[in-house]
Amino acid sequence: MRWNPREPFGPVELAWHSKLDRIHMPPYDRHLRPHALLAAAYAQPVLSRLMPVNSHFNLWFSTSIRDSWKARVGYAIHPYDEGLYGVWDKGVPLVRTETPEEAVAVLVAALPEGLGPAS
Numbered sequence: 001m002r003w004n005p006r007e008p009f010g011p012v013e014l015a016w017h018s019k020l021d022r023i024h025m026p027p028y029d030r031h032l033r034p035h036a037l038l039a040a041a042y043a044q045p046v047l048s049r050l051m052p053v054n055s056h057f058n059l060w061f062s063t064s065i066r067d068s069w070k071a072r073v074g075y076a077i078h079p080y081d082e083g084l085y086g087v088w089d090k091g092v093p094l095v096r097t098e099t100p101e102e103a104v105a106v107l108v109a110a111l112p113e114g115l116g117p118a119s
Contacts, residue, residue, distance in 0.1 A: 011051075011118075012048075012049065012050070012051055012065065012117065012118050015051055015052055016038075016042055019052055019054065020038055020039065020042060031057065033057075033079040033100070034054070034059070034079055036079075037059055037077060037079055037085065037100040037103070037104070038052065038054075039100075040100040040101045040103075040104045041061075041077075041100075041104050044104055044108050046111060046115060047061060047104070047108065049118065050062060050063060050115070050117070050118050051063070051064065053072075057078060057079055058078045059076065059077045060072055060074065060076040061074055061107075063115070063116070063118050063119070064118060064119070065118050071118075073111065073115065074107050074108075074110060074111050075087050075088060075089050076088045076089075077100075077104070077107060079100070080096070083098075084097065085097045085098075085099070085102070085103035087103050087106045087107060094106070
């Protein structure tokens with residue numbers, strides 16, 4: 001679902017825009033790689049319908065707006081200091097990629113079929 005300029009943002013869209021807009025404000029303006037990861041994820045229609053959750057630069061997704069930690073879906077992605085992106089499943093490293101787009105592609109490929117929007 002994409003934003004209609006005549007309607008207010010829904011909770012998921014608001015969360016995405018809030019996170020993506022933080023790159024323009026200190027101290028977030030120093031963290032370009034996590035922002036690139038968010039932008040790559042938002043570009044995927046299936047992910048832009050889910051609630052983005054991040055902590056300590058890790059990014060994962062939820063099908064719940066309120067209890068995001070209880071309805072986690074898919075893998076988590078972490079931008080490593082050495083310029084790589086790690087894809088993790090329940091604390092176990094799966095793969096390292098060179099770009100945020102590659103990490104997001106790994107995550108999207110492993111999502112369950114027919115995943116609906118966060119609610």
